[in-house]
Amino acid sequence: MSDRAEKICDFRILRDLRKSHDLSIAELSCKSGVSASVISKLERNQTKAEVDTLFRLARVFRLSLGDLIQLAENRVGHIVNEENYISGDFRFRRINYGNFRCMHGQAAKGTKLSKPDLHGDDLESCWVQKGRLKIELPNETCILDAGMSLQFDALMPHTYEVLEDCEIIIVHLKKGNRF
Numbered sequence: 001m002s003d004r005a006e007k008i009c010d011f012r013i014l015r016d017l018r019k020s021h022d023l024s025i026a027e028l029s030c031k032s033g034v035s036a037s038v039i040s041k042l043e044r045n046q047t048k049a050e051v052d053t054l055f056r057l058a059r060v061f062r063l064s065l066g067d068l069i070q071l072a073e074n075r076v077g078h079i080v081n082e083e084n085y086i087s088g089d090f091r092f093r094r095i096n097y098g099n100f101r102c103m104h105g106q107a108a109k110g111t112k113l114s115k116p117d118l119h120g121d122d123l124e125s126c127w128v129q130k131g132r133l134k135i136e137l138p139n140e141t142c143i144l145d146a147g148m149s150l151q152f153d154a155l156m157p158h159t160y161e162v163l164e165d166c167e168i169i170i171v172h173l174k175k176g177n178r179f
Contacts, residue, residue, distance in 0.1 A: 009072040015043040017061050017071075032056040088113040090160075101172040111162040122172040124154035131166025135159070 018028050018039075025043075029036040034053050041047040042057075051065070058068040082093050089111040094103040101122075107113075109131075126135060127149040135142045135150055136159040142150050143163070152158065154172060 009049070009069060010045060011042040011049055011072050012045055013071045014039065014057065018043075021061060023060075028057070028060060031060045099174040103170045103172075105168045105170060106166070107162045107168075108165050109162055111160075113160045119154045120172070121175050122154040123151055123175060124158075125149055125151040125171045125173070126160070127169045127171075129167040129169060132163040133166050133168060134161040134163055136161070 018025070023031070025036045025039050028034070028039055032039075034056055038047065038053060039057070042049055042053075054068055055065045058065050061068070063071075078097065080095050080097065082095050085092050085094065088107075090105045090107045090113055092103045092105045094101060126133070126144065128144045128146050130146050132146070133144045135144065135152075137152055137156055144150055160168075
């Protein structure tokens with residue numbers, strides 16, 4: 001395993017942030033109260049970061065501490081296995097990640113699903129691959145043919161009704177942080 005892959009966070013992102021804000025190390029030091037030598041070492045991944053230090057740097061870039069850490073998180077691939085499940089008369093294959101769920105579903109004409117599984121404070125997108133689908137939302141009814149997609153707030157009451165045997169892809173994407 002490479003040295004970079006062993007690190008949890010890669011704070012070289014600080015250099016990119018600093019340059020995108022047209023700041024020198026000295027200017028960032030002055031604005032954050034973090035010494036220039038610590039900033040320089042962080043930008044080269046030569047020191048461990050203190051939470052207070054990261055907080056002060058994040059504020060200069062108008063980021064939360066969590067946002068800065070997320071930017072610095074060392075990116076590695078994350079493999080998951082699909083899960084198979086049935087909801088009503090829909091058959092689904094699904095993959096789950098922390099902020100994203102993708103489901104591939106199939107159902108026969110006449111199938112109705114009024115309480116789909118997996119709802120949280122997500123955006124939901126339904127993309128019809130084959131067939132025809134009706135989605136009822138509180139203030140509208142949408143008919144989707146193959147190749148069409150609809151996105152809506154997953155917390156809204158909604159019903160899927162299959163008008164022609166269909167194959168669909170449903171994506172749940174976590175909404176951003178709300179303050």
